[in-house]
Amino acid sequence: MNLTLKVWRQKNATDAGAMVTYKADNIIPDMSFLEMLDVVNEDLLLRGEDPIAFDSDCREGICGTCSLVIDGIAHGGQRGTTACQLHMRHFNDGDVITIEPWRAKAFPVLKDLVTDRSSFDRIIQSGGFVSVNTGGTPDANALPISKLDSDESMDAAQCIGCGACVAACKNASAMLFVSAKVSHLALLPQGRAEAETRVLNMVRTMDKEGFGNCTVTGSCEAVCPKEISLDFIAKLNREYGKAVLVNRAERQNAGA
Amino acid sequence: MILTRIFHSSLGKKYIMAITGGAMFLFVVAHLLGNLQIFLGPEAINRYGHFLQSNMEIVWPARIGLLIMIGLHIWSAISLAAENKAARPIAYVNTKTVAASYASRTMMMSGLIIFAFILYHLLHYTVQAPVVNLKHVDFRTLHDPEHRHDVYNMMIIGFSHPAVCAIYLIGMALLCLHLSHGVNSMFQSLGWRKKTYGECLSKAARVIAALIFVGYASIPIAVITRFLVQK
Secondary structure (H helix, E strand, O other): OOEEEEEEEOOOOOOOOEEEEEEEOOOOOOOEHHHHHHHHHHHHHHOOOOOOOOOOOOOOOOOOOOOOEEOOEEOOOOOOOOHHHOEHHHOOOOOEEEEEOOOEOOEOEEEOOEEOOHHHHHHHHHOOOOOOOOOOOOOOOOOOOOHHHHHHHHHHHOOOOOOHHHHHOOOOEOHHHHHHHHHHHHOOHHHHOOHHHHHHHHHHHHHHOOOEOOOOOOHHHHHOOOOOOOHHHHHHHHHHHHHHHHOHHHHHHOOO | OHHHHHHOOHHHHHHHHHHHHHHHHHHHHHHHHHHHHHHHOHHHHHHHHHHHHOOHHHHHHHHHHHHHHHHHHHHHHHHHHHHHHHOOOOOOOOOOOOOOOHHHHOHHHHHHHHHHHHHHHHHHHHOOOHHHHOOOOOHHHOEOOOOOEOHHHHHHHHHOOHHHHHHHHHHHHHHHHHHHHHHHHHHHHOOOOOHHHHHHHHHHHHHHHHHHHHHHHHHHHHHHOOOOOOO
16 A cells, blocks of 8 residues: 655644655555554654654553544544554555644643643542552452443443543543543442542543533544443533532531 | 532533523523414414513513523633633644534534524514614504504514514524534533433434424414414
């Protein structure tokens, strides 16, 4: 396969950046999208040019590191797939492919296609801890959890924090990410104890980091490689509303 | 502190959007049911108009309430939209729309046009300024034999100009677009949506929005096609 790539090149965080066109020749259809970029980079290195910087780690779709907007769609448009698991057979010989980084104020570009997603880490940190008693391993089934709840919690826990939801949202909202993180703990009894302070703090951090707001377009759900459902955003809204009304966090601080 | 968490947070402002939008949606339904009485003839709608106008205790709380609702709805919309715009300072070179419906992407546009329509509608039938009805009739002088304000003939004259008719049809089409996304979203924003009935809710929102359009559009169309005539 011979392809034409239009890639966002940006020297560093302060550089203006621009789209640069490259040829990607002799691409094998069974290569992953990232392997294709590796081939292009080898060629650039041989010519003494700066290779295209992009994030990757596990390359098996479970770590959430790869982050490319391919032809205008986060992760390239194959449902439930990260960019590293997208294969070149989904493209046609002669295609012109645009590759851009995630675009959000909260995800500043560091170089080329690499963004700083530490805003997600700060949201997670603000979520705090889960109370777990020390001592021996608890007996199995000592804490009954319905299959439905554990399944739903695991669905939310699948989020790998890649940020595609933010990249795809027209408002660069992180609601799907935050909703998954809030929900997977809120659905289990172990996570209930701190559920209210957790949701209040995570939402406050999300707002502070400069993400946009949810307008329920559903784009996030459509590009999510782990197919996190929009229903979790409703759950986040519900959890936040309850926490505001019950206001236990305030009462705790007041020593009541 | 509760107020700060609502008025100063993204989720809280969406609650305000949803609650005020929901209240205005209920008004839209009630207003439609009231107006459809025009098909029952002058007696029904004039009696209804007289009932509302002669009860200050109903009209003014409703007007003030709606004014607060619309004010909060617009305030939160502008505040949220400004944050959304700031959240992506550098746009994509190439961007494709995935899953997002046309209505969901154009809420601000449809909302602003509906707002302009409401201003026209108020000048037309509430303030009853003769300049905007294009027929140069002073609606305030219309009275039925029982000396009540003649709402029936006011509506017939009001909709008999094609341009006015077109303004109403466009206004209602955009209201339909706005509600097809809004009615569904308000449940989502308030957290009142679950997997079991979520899909049903999105479809119901579109059906309700279409019914509201059909209901409201039926009146100017009935007038312009002379199905309803002055009595």
